[in-house]
Amino acid sequence: MAADDLIVLRPEGLYCPAGDLFIDPWRPVERAVITHAHADHARRGHARYLATRAGENVLRARLGDITLETLDYGERLRIGEATVSLHPAGHVLGSAQVRIEHRGQVWVASGDYKIAPDATCAAFEPVRAHVFVTESTFGLPVYRWPAPEAVFAEINAWWRTNAEAGRASVIACYAFGKAQRILAGVDASIGPIVVHGAVATLDRAYAASGVALPATHLATEIERGALGHALVIAPPAATSATWIRRFTTRAGPPEIAFASGWMRLRGARRRGGYDRGFVLSDHADWPGLLSAIEATGAERVIVTHGYEAPLRRYLEERGLQSGRFETQFGGSEEEAAEGEALDHSAEVSP
Amino acid sequence: MKAFAALYARLDATTSTEAKRAALVDYFQSAPPADAAWAAWFLAGGRLGALVRTRELRELGQQAAGLPEWLFEECYQAVGDLAETIALVWPSVSERADTDEGLAHWVEAELLPLAKVDHDGRAARLRRLFDRLDEAGRFLLVKLIGGGFRVGVSRLMVERALAEVAGLDPKRIAERMMGYTDRARRPTAEAFAALIASAPASASASSALEHPGEASGQPYPFFLAHPLTGDSSRLAEVLGPREHWQIEWKFDGIRAQLVRRGDGVWLWSRGEELVTERFPEVAQAARTLPPGTVLDGELLVGGVERPAPFAVLQTRITRKRLTARLLSETPVVFVAYDLLESDGVDRREESLSCRRARLEALLAHAPAGLEISSVLAPEANWPTLAALRNESRARGVEGFMLKALDSRYGAGRTKAAGLWWKWKVDPMSVDAVLVYAQAGHGRRASLYTDYTFAVWSRPPANDAEVANTIAAIERGEVPAPEALTLVPFAKAYSGLTDEEFREVDALIRKHTLTRFGPVRAVRPCLVFEIGFEGIAASARHKSGIAVRFPRMLRIRRDKPIGEADTLDALTALLQPMD
Ligand SMILES: [Zn+2]
Ligand SMILES: [Zn+2]
Numbered sequence: 022m023a024a025d026d027l028i029v030l031r032p033e034g035l036y037c038p039a040g041d042l043f044i045d046p047w048r049p050v051e052r053a054v055i056t057h058a059h060a061d062h063a064r065r066g067h068a069r070y071l072a073t074r075a076g077e078n079v080l081r082a083r084l085g086d087i088t089l090e091t092l093d094y095g096e097r098l099r100i101g102e103a104t105v106s107l108h109p110a111g112h113v114l115g116s117a118q119v120r121i122e123h124r125g126q127v128w129v130a131s132g133d134y135k136i137a138p139d140a141t142c143a144a145f146e147p148v149r150a151h152v153f154v155t156e157s158t159f160g161l162p163v164y165r166w167p168a169p170e171a172v173f174a175e176i177n178a179w180w181r182t183n184a185e186a187g188r189a190s191v192i193a194c195y196a197f198g199k200a201q202r203i204l205a206g207v208d209a210s211i212g213p214i215v216v217h218g219a220v221a222t223l224d225r226a227y228a229a230s231g232v233a234l235p236a237t238h239l240a241t242e243i244e245r246g247a248l249g250h251a252l253v254i255a256p257p258a259a260t261s262a263t264w265i266r267r268f269t270t271r272a273g274p275p276e277i278a279f280a281s282g283w284m285r286l287r288g289a290r291r292r293g294g295y296d297r298g299f300v301l302s303d304h305a306d307w308p309g310l311l312s313a314i315e316a317t318g319a320e321r322v323i324v325t326h327g328y329e330a331p332l333r334r335y336l337e338e339r340g341l342q343s344g345r346f347e348t349q350f351g352g353s354e355e356e357a358a359e360g361e362a363l364d365h366s367a368e369v370s371p
Numbered sequence: 372m373k374a375f376a377a378l379y380a381r382l383d384a385t386t387s388t389e390a391k392r393a394a395l396v397d398y399f400q401s402a403p404p405a406d407a408a409w410a411a412w413f414l415a416g417g418r419l420g421a422l423v424r425t426r427e428l429r430e431l432g433q434q435a436a437g438l439p440e441w442l443f444e445e446c447y448q449a450v451g452d453l454a455e456t457i458a459l460v461w462p463s464v465s466e467r468a469d470t471d472e473g474l475a476h477w478v479e480a481e482l483l484p485l486a487k488v489d490h491d492g493r494a495a496r497l498r499r500l501f502d503r504l505d506e507a508g509r510f511l512l513v514k515l516i517g518g519g520f521r522v523g524v525s526r527l528m529v530e531r532a533l534a535e536v537a538g539l540d541p542k543r544i545a546e547r548m549m550g551y552t553d554r555a556r557r558p559t560a561e562a563f564a565a566l567i568a569s570a571p572a573s574a575s576a577s578s579a580l581e582h583p584g585e586a587s588g589q590p591y592p593f594f595l596a597h598p599l600t601g602d603s604s605r606l607a608e609v610l611g612p613r614e615h616w617q618i619e620w621k622f623d624g625i626r627a628q629l630v631r632r633g634d635g636v637w638l639w640s641r642g643e644e645l646v647t648e649r650f651p652e653v654a655q656a657a658r659t660l661p662p663g664t665v666l667d668g669e670l671l672v673g674g675v676e677r678p679a680p681f682a683v684l685q686t687r688i689t690r691k692r693l694t695a696r697l698l699s700e701t702p703v704v705f706v707a708y709d710l711l712e713s714d715g716v717d718r719r720e721e722s723l724s725c726r727r728a729r730l731e732a733l734l735a736h737a738p739a740g741l742e743i744s745s746v747l748a749p750e751a752n753w754p755t756l757a758a759l760r761n762e763s764r765a766r767g768v769e770g771f772m773l774k775a776l777d778s779r780y781g782a783g784r785t786k787a788a789g790l791w792w793k794w795k796v797d798p799m800s801v802d803a804v805l806v807y808a809q810a811g812h813g814r815r816a817s818l819y820t821d822y823t824f825a826v827w828s829r830p831p832a833n834d835a836e837v838a839n840t841i842a843a844i845e846r847g848e849v850p851a852p853e854a855l856t857l858v859p860f861a862k863a864y865s866g867l868t869d870e871e872f873r874e875v876d877a878l879i880r881k882h883t884l885t886r887f888g889p890v891r892a893v894r895p896c897l898v899f900e901i902g903f904e905g906i907a908a909s910a911r912h913k914s915g916i917a918v919r920f921p922r923m924l925r926i927r928r929d930k931p932i933g934e935a936d937t938l939d940a941l942t943a944l945l946q947p948m949d
Contacts, residue, residue: 162438163446163459285459287383288451288889292810294817297384331445338439 027103027121027128028154028323030346035130035154039123040103042071044130047349054105056132057116058083058197061350071098073107075143075230076115079197082226094143110134111145112303113198114227120148129317130154133350135302136309137169140205141198141232147316154346155314157327158304159282166282166306172299173206179278179297184212184250187272191253193260193295194280196220198303200254201227201234203280209235212250215243215268217259240267282306314341326351374402375410375474376507379514382522386817391524395532399567405475408563411533413515415526417552419478421518422485423493425453428517431497432457451889454513457501461509464502475560482516537567545592545782550637553645588637588645590628591665591711591719592782596772596791603757610753610773610792617723617776618747618756619708620768621793623681623905624671625688629705631657631664632715638670638705646670649688652698653705656740663715664733666707667780668744674704675742678767681919682907707734708744708772711780719780723789726780747771763796769904770795798902798920799944801826801936802927804857804895808879811864818876819891821864822923824901825857826914827937837933841895845884858938860914861901866923875926898930899923906944916941 028035034046042052049066056062058072058080065084072080074091081087092098094117097106107117112133119130129150136145176192183190194200196219204214204224216224216237224234243251249270259265260277268275279295282302290298305313310332314322323344324332333343381394395414399407432453433443438460450456472480481500485493501509514520527541530548534541547566550556599609610616626641636657638647647654650670660666672679672687679701687693687701710730711719718726727746734743751759756771763770771794778789803824811820831837832855840855850856867875875897882894902924909917915938 161446161449162436162442163450163456165459165463286450287455288810290384292817294386328445331442335439335442 025124025126027123027126027152028130030348035346035348037103037121037128040100040105040121042100042103042105043067044119045132045348045350052100054107054119055080056110056119056130057113059113059133062132071100071105073115073117076117078226078229079114079223082222083197094146108148109143109146111136111139111142114142114201114230114232116142118146118148120150126151128152128154129319131156131313133158133304134313135305136313137166137302137306139169139202139303141201141227141234145313147313150317150319152321152323153314153317153319154323154325155310155332156304156350157310157324157329157332158351159302159306160310160324160328160332162307164282164285164302164306165308166285166302167300169206169301172301173208176203176206176278176280176299177208177211179276180207180211180252183276187249187270189248189251189253189268189270189275191255191260191265191268191275191277192280192299193255193257193277194301196256197223199280199301200224200256201232202303203254203301204234204237205232207235207252212252213238213243213247215240215251215253217253217255217264219256219259220254240264245270372474372477372504372508372511373471374398375406376504376511378410379511379522380507382524386523388528391528392532392535395524395529396535399532399536403473403475404560404563406473408558408560408566409474409478411529411548411563411566412552412558413520414522414524415529415548415552417558418518418520418554419482419515420554422482422516423497425517427490427494428457428497428513429453431494431501432460435498435501436460436462448887454510454517454519457513458506458510461501461506470503478515479557485516533567537569539567539569547589549590549592549639550588550645555645587632588630588635588639590630590637590639591717591780593626593628593641593667594709594781594788594791595784596774596793597784597786599773599792599794603753603760606753606757613752613756614749615776617727617774618751619744619772619774620675620747620763620766621770621772621795622669622671622675622678622706622744623767623769624669624678624684624706627668627670627705628711629653629657629660629664629666629668629707631660632662634662649693650703650705651693652740653703656705656738659738660733660741661714663712665710665712666705666730667709667711668705668707671704671706672701674702675706675745680767680907681905682909682917704740704742706742706744709780722777722779723774724776760794760796769793795904798904798922798924799906800900800902800924801941801944802898802930802934803861803901804932804935805875805879805893805897805899806857806859806895808891808893809889818872819879820867820872820876821862822875822899823859824861824863824899824921825859825895826941827935828856828858829939830937831855831933834931834933837931841932845894847885857895858914860912860916860938860941861903861918861921863899863901863921863923866902867926871926895932898927898932898935900925900927906941908945914938914941916945 027039028037033043033048033050035044042054043050044054045056045062046053047064051068053067053070055070055072058076063080063084070087070089072091074093077091092107094109095106097104102123104122106120108120110116110118110132112135116132118132121128127150129148131154133156134145180190192203194203200220214235214237221239227234248268249272253268276296278297278299279293280299280301282304283289284298285300321342322336323346325346325348329345333345336343378394378398382391385391402410433440446460447453447456488496504512530544531541534544628639630637636647636654637645638650638653640646672683683701707730710726713729730743734741760770773792773794775789781788803826805822806825807823808819809821811818836855843850878897879891879893882896884892884894901921903918903921905919907917908915
């Protein structure tokens with residue numbers, strides 16, 4: 022590792038010496054630049070936070086009262102000797118890639134990102150860089166996502182079929198990001214939509230940020246007669262708890278589906294024990310990772326959380342220089358391996 | 372092919388028996404008969420055999436996807452299934468011709484001919500086939516030609532679905548389906564029509580007598596016994612008077628049905644596979660029987676007097692070629708214990724005592740290769756029998772068969788025809804350590820329920836040695852030659868309650884050391900009592916032994932890991948091989 026690297030790994034997290042700042046640190050620091058509000062990237066306890074204006078509401082909904090400075094996408098801020106700007110990562114509302122410029126060198130840290138369209142957040146924007154720090158959650162060629170329209174069509178068809186049979190349709194997914202993307206993507210004319218409390222909290226933050234979502238109900242607000250054609254959005258842990266039993270109708274227990282990139286693999290679908298798996302991810306698939314890396318024009322790529330080894334080897338074989346940061350990202354949300362993702366989820370309280 | 376791929380996906384996506392049955396019925400109701408014929412054939416267990424070798428498929432997938440070999444391998448490791456890996460990495464063809472030939476066309480015109488083409492021709496052909504299919508289709512294709520078709524549907528389920536489609540009794544379908552999946556037969560639209568036809572099957576026993584040249588080898592469904600367990604002092608109470616029962620030793624062989632009709636002889640295994648050619652000595656002996664005879668019995672090496680352990684018979688089944696030496700070293704006898712048809716007349720509605728009398732008369736002068744099972748003398752009362760049962764192991768048998776003398780010969784596990792009991796000796800057991808786990812199938816697919824168990828290579832010297840060994844396993848170290856190790860010897864997936872499975876599942880997730888594919892290596896922390904019904908030396912197993920029907924008897928939470936049994940304790944249970 023060269024002495025003039027703009028980003029290095031410290032015990033606290035990814036550190037930029039020129040700006041004396043950390044990106045998504047996992048230990049308390051003085052100055053933290055937050056790529057997005059998922060729990061493994063945005064933690065409590067830092068003295069000062071910097072994030073996107075688009076992500077302000079969701080970040081506050083997750084972290085409460087913090088000292089937060091915001092930037093518009095593309096807006097530049099001088100911190101120490103570094104010039105910092107945030108660029109859309111297409112991952113969830115407010116998610117950003119962090120661009121750092123210092124003495125003509127440009128490094129971009131991706132945070133989490135996806136290339137596929139998402140109605141609830143700004144689309145991924147490639148940023149030219151000398152060095153690109155990329156995630157690799159789905160860094161294997163078996164991960165290729167179907168078009169989101171096709172997945173939403175599948176979800177609508179499934180919901181309609183269940184509704185016709187008088188059974189509730191439950192989708193287990195992450196409360197922040199995936200839940201809102203599904204809400205924005207489904208055909209709300211099929212039936213009423215019920216959300217778990219954890220989802221409702223974030224929906225309010227999305228609404229405050231100007232993201233249009235269909236009307237939803239809490240489980241306690243919906244009349245029993247309407248349950249049979251309802252769509253229920255809840256975090257995975259809630260679907261294995263007693264909370265889910267209230268959606269049993271005369272026609273039977275609810276159909277439960279899981280929406281995640283992991284559902285691409287049959288083994289994960291089976292091990293999860295869900296009735297149905299929808300392949301819908303907020304991370305880049307293999308072709309997405311490769312195209313994003315290429316679009317940066319970077320000759321050096323540093324790989325973090327996910328399938329680091331295969332992605333690195335593949336890039337090296339294509340003449341790129343590669344490195345690895347052993348981060349502590351990936352402990353929650355979609356990045357957790359499928360089994361674990363089902364075992365524990367961040368928010369479960371109803 | 373799309374319809375069958377969709378059916379496969381539907382069956383694969385659910386763990387509910389009801390949903391699977393509904394999917395099968397939907398399919399059989401709408402598919403063209405020629406396709407349905409093949410679908411029923413595959414689902415009921417028919418296999419094409421491996422038409423294309425795994426290595427070829429792997430190379431093809433890798434090349435088509437344009438991946439380096441190591442990366443394809445990484446994918447395979449992550450997915451754990453070759454067919455799925457190929458299906459997932461295969462490049463999407465933007466302009467897929469929207470044609471959809473049926474399953475029958477695929478199998479007959481595209482797949483079966485693959486075996487006749489050379490390597491290069493085959494690769495080119497396969498590429499075109501894959502390009503014509505979507506992901507679900509590609510997955511199915513590899514399963515069909517690679518010999519790995521499995522979808523969590525039992526033959527019984529297929530029979531029930533067909534019965535529903537045909538509006539017939541499932542037993543009727545079961546009878547017609549006997550031999551349906553035999554490798555030598557190819558399912559046709561006519562065969563499928565005959566399966567679900569509302570008129571009685573044409574190949575009845577009597578028509579076979581009338582037209583001996585075209586006799587059918589159709590066997591009858593096997594009548595199955597129920598296990599008898601519990602306190603042997605209560606036999607009289609449970610079973611009633613001793614004189615109502617026919618009692619025979621229970622042999623540890625292969626249950627089979629011998630059909631002699633017209634000019635032919637057919638030998639069917641209980642798995643409904645035609646095994647006539649595997650047992651030429653039995654087939655030859657059976658030719659001396661009068662046409663229109665069907666016997667139920669057991670294939671056994673050595674016969675009634677000196678039955679050899681099952682492992683010996685197994686060498687006969689697994690060997691591809693029957694050499695003269697193998698035939699002379701493992702002479703197989705068909706031990707008849709029931710008569711289902713004589714003079715071309717179905718005798719299953721007669722009482723067992725009637726059928727037995729006919730059987731004894733028929734086999735009064737049986738040729739070598741055919742024997743009659745001996746019935747225990749009626750003087751042996753319940754207490755005597757209970758004592759005698761303990762000699763089973765020394766006699767090379769599994770216990771007793773108890774058959775009600777007034778019972779008819781039913782189909783399957785029905786109790787309506789009268790009862791048959793199998794009264795086995797208590798299984799052997801050892802205390803073993805859980806070392807690997809894999810997710811179950813069907814209803815239990817979300818739980819880790821398939822376990823591998825190990826015993827100590829030798830008695831541990833002390834607790835410290837046990838702790839060191841476990842620590843070395845956790846670090847993934849290769850043990851030194853003399854080091855204490857855990858030797859895997861058996862896999863088991865039954866015997867626990869759902870509750871217990873959930874508990875053990877949670878433990879496995881907590882104590883996972885590494886994963887490879889679907890398998891988790893588990894930190895040694897739990898001892899189970901493992902029961903099994905037979906044990907034999909085996910060069911193919913690392914432990915040097917192979918056990919039969921292992922199952923979990925109970926979780927031994929009271930046992931520290933160090934007190935699990937040793938390999939010596941297992942080998943001590945080995946019986947002399949003769
Ligand atoms: Zn994230
Ligand atoms: Zn992440």
